[in-house]
Amino acid sequence: MSVAVVGAGVAGTAAAIGLAQLGVPVTVFETVADPQPIGAGLLLQPTGQQVLAHLGLLDGALAHGARLDRLHGDTASGRTVLHLRYSRFAPEAYGLGLQRGVLMGLLWQRLRALGVPWHCGATVTGWTDTPEGVRLHGEGGADLGRFEAVLLADGSFSRLRSQLVAGHGRVRADPFPWGALWTVLPAPTGFPAIELRQRFRGARQMLGLMPVGRAWGSDAGSAPGINLFWSLPLAEMPDLDRLDLAAWKRPLVELLPWVSPLLDGLTDAHQLRPARYADVRLHPTHRGAVLAIGDAAHGMSPQLGQGANMALIDAQVLAQTRRAHPQAPWPELLARFAQARRAHLRYYGQASRWLTPMFQSHQRLLPALRDALMGPVGQLPWFHGQNVATLSGMKTGWLWGRLDLSNNPWSPP
Template sequence: MPEAGVAIVGAGVAGAAAAIRLAERGVPVDLYEAVPEPRPIGAGLLLQPTGQRVLAAMGLLDEALALGTRVDRLFGDTPSGRAVLDMSYRRFHPEAYGLGIQRGALMGMLWRRLRELGVRWHCGAAAQGFEQDADGVTLRLAHREPARHAALILANGSFSRLREGMRVAQHGRPFPWGAVWTVLPAPPGFPQIELRQRFRSASQMIGLMPVGKAHAEDAERGINLFWSLPLAELDGWQERTGLDRLKQQMATLFPEVSPLLTGLRDSTQLREARYADVWMSRWHDGRVLAIGDCAHGMSPQLGQGANMALIDAHELACEAAGDWPGVFERYSRRRRAHLRFYGQASKRLTPMFQSHAVVAPWLRDRFFGWGGRLPYIHQQSIATLAGVKTGWLWGRLKL
């Protein structure tokens, strides 16, 4: 067990999971969240086999399976019917699958578990900065007395300003594309779907994913709806585009979605999502560590955000012995190959799916579907989706 307690800033997937895994090892944890009354909301998530293993280690996988929906396949095509993506988890491993789950359901489980473990949760505590010395870290909080801890973990998202206080080469650049999303109840007779996407070049993309129920007592299953938009159109889309026109664009690209769209009646049902590309030369600086999107934010195309956050928490806890600077340095070494690969893959693939590019999506449409039918390429593609690759040619994550 490491020296005395740690502060974690941010109660999202990364922060909550890290609090749980460390508390399970007897580490005193204080969790700081800026929102006064955080509620478990958010888009649907696809938990990969690796993330599922972390939930199993926390004793939460059975509950997640009861709330979520098993996803065996990802299929994406063009309006003309040309297959672009067709990946089956079973071709990766006979027992592998993704788990579509509502973010609110996942956060509800994590928050309940950390309370059971006695994590001290400080809501409405906005962290404004920190100073570290040889003995610990002082966390400055808005309208509160500074808090002193042996170490600090930053888990407050891609757009974290606290990260800038780390003496590490870094950049955080907003992606030029975002999205609107919602979870809608599946209408009667709506077919059970896998993760389904349709693309028009790289300028239009719609995604549908079954995400199960927000609460055990819910009768209706939810379908997560995702619609890609450039930031120039995302800002003020309600006045600029309007809900009716947006629904028309969705139905034109993917007519099969029309029955689902009857449940989308008000623009307030759609939430906006913005992303950033976060790069750091390393994720630790003495007694301070960045994890989750704060450390390695990337586009949503690979569907790895929550998965990486869970893995970060698990791998950090595996190194939790000795002094905190040593713990954090070993963690960074442990995570380097895995995170570097997914950061590179995200940068290379995103222009093919969310951009105004012409050549990249043209090549995608003509070669992805064909290449995916080759056993080796399909195996590498589904291994990437499953969250286990640590290099372009070889290497697998071992949890």
């Protein structure tokens, strides 16, 4: 029997690749009938880069993405709130701005090269534990097969994880009241290309600009893209069919005047895409031979830029666990995996819940304290080091603890 992976996003595909490269038979189920490598830009941190390097996929990401040396955020009045340099964490460290379609393209390409069975347009509705394995069910009661183990990787708004904790655990998946509109636009000549830039007005307005390189499948000389991110409450998410684009652009230019040349590339409201998020707290993340990974297990706000990185780390740690205990039954392996991921995920979940109201909310006191304190305090050596370690995806605790991804589970024995 093989392992079933439900969902072909970053977490599911990376986990499927990781297990397949260890010789574990894997089958992937994806609800979307014809998934395409598209999506908002993402920031690949040193942690995610290390996993891709172990998988042999980092060179492809580097060929498409944009190297980012720092994150800079300031207020409309010019007061610095964030100024984080990766080199303060490690001289060779950097972030990699990447179009999500590139990461998905690289992962799907490897998945196909490995010959992993991949069923698109196949919606998994539940499962039944049997003495012979886990039997998956599809729409209309369809029998999708029996498997040794099942990985739930169906995202922040998973419809399956509630069955995982039914009667013996708990799940909270609180949708954030704030989301964003995003788009990727061609970078004008001379546009800043080595930093993630954010501009704030309180916590009510936030404009983000991140270089993300070229699209998947584009020529090497193609114009690089800039991912534009505009924060807004979900209740104010516009109807794109009726959006007055000129009026929509106006507050962005008022907040950051030099964004105007970039916005010239936005000519159709349907270039904008809505983004919604949820704060997911799931305990336990496994039962028997079924495990939730990625956003289905630990979705969080995008403030720390960790979503794709956490998914890649899940895949590596799962492969490490399997390689270290190749004869262990799957329930034992999944319990070991959950224990190995606990401290890292706890820290980033807490940090995300603490930071998000400072940047996306109607609050006044928290962003005022942020503007007054985060800039000067954040430049003190110890605090700056902690902040950059957090950004880099390496922390496993508030005061100490670092994630170690040096053990490559796919290296030759």
